Amino acid sequence: NAGVTQTPKFRVLKTGQSMTLLCAQDMNHEYMYWYRQDPGMGLRLIHYSVGEGTTAKGEVPDGYNVSRLKKQNFLLGLESAAPSQTSVYFCASRAAREGRETQYFGPGTRLLVL
Amino acid sequence: KNEVEQSPQNLTAQEGEFITINCSYSVGISALHWLQQHPGGGIVSLFMLSSGKKKHGRLIATINIQEKHSSLHITASHPRDSAVYICAVSSEASGSRLTFGEGTQLTVNP
Numbered sequence: 001n002a003g004v005t006q007t008p009k010f011r012v013l014k015t016g017q018s019m020t021l022l023c024a025q026d027m028n029h030e031y032m033y034w035y036r037q038d039p040g041m042g043l044r045l046i047h048y049s050v051g052e053g054t055t056a057k058g059e060v061p062d063g064y065n066v067s068r069l070k071k072q073n074f075l076l077g078l079e080s081a082a083p084s085q086t087s088v089y090f091c092a093s094r095a096a097r098e099g100r101e102t103q104y105f106g107p108g109t110r111l112l113v114l
Numbered sequence: 115k116n117e118v119e120q121s122p123q124n125l126t127a128q129e130g131e132f133i134t135i136n137c138s139y140s141v142g143i144s145a146l147h148w149l150q151q152h153p154g155g156g157i158v159s160l161f162m163l164s165s166g167k168k169k170h171g172r173l174i175a176t177i178n179i180q181e182k183h184s185s186l187h188i189t190a191s192h193p194r195d196s197a198v199y200i201c202a203v204s205s206e207a208s209g210s211r212l213t214f215g216e217g218t219q220l221t222v223n224p
């Protein structure tokens with residue numbers, strides 16, 4: 001099993017450009033999450049999904065959109081990138097069942113917006 | 115004030131030392147998680163606990179629900195333990211979401 005994978009690993013964008021980050025998991029997990037990690041701050045939740053076709057806003061959703069058309073994939077979109085979105089982005093997934101709350105993280109995507 | 119506070123922010127130890135990292139939280143929780151972030155950036159879950167104590171190898175995690183406090187201990191520390199250790203909680207209000215502390219950077223020197 002690959003676990004949680006993220007594509008791409010690294011990207012440089014110019015201000016105003018758009019891009020999509022892909023997260024894929026092969027553990028049949030119901031819940032999926034997108035976080036950003038910035039220096040001096042803890043991981044912050046951008047958006048999350050508790051099942052195929054459902055998404056919800058997290059702590060810092062502005063400037064991002066998400067879609068969960070398939071259970072195994074969770075896409076994070078930046079419609080018009082801004083330098084403030086320079087960050088490391090992590091995807092995570094977990095099972096829905098009580099007692100199985102451990103989150104499994106992807107390797108991260110480093111995004112630089114110039 | 116953050117919902118999850120970790121101390122210390124940075125910790126340097128000599129190989130073999132006993133290490134303690136602390137986590138305090140201010141909300142009612144359903145579970146507390148300890149995670150490790152390697153220098154290369156990958157994040158792995160070490161423990162999930164809602165009461166008492168758990169042990170895995172040289173790592174021990176404890177939680178005191180009444181005091182809203184958890185500790186992560188590393189016995190006989192080794193340079194390969196150098197990483198960022200992150201405390202996170204899932205609260206009754208947040209359900210499936212985690213709230214993270216800022217992390218503790220641990221460096222173990224040989």
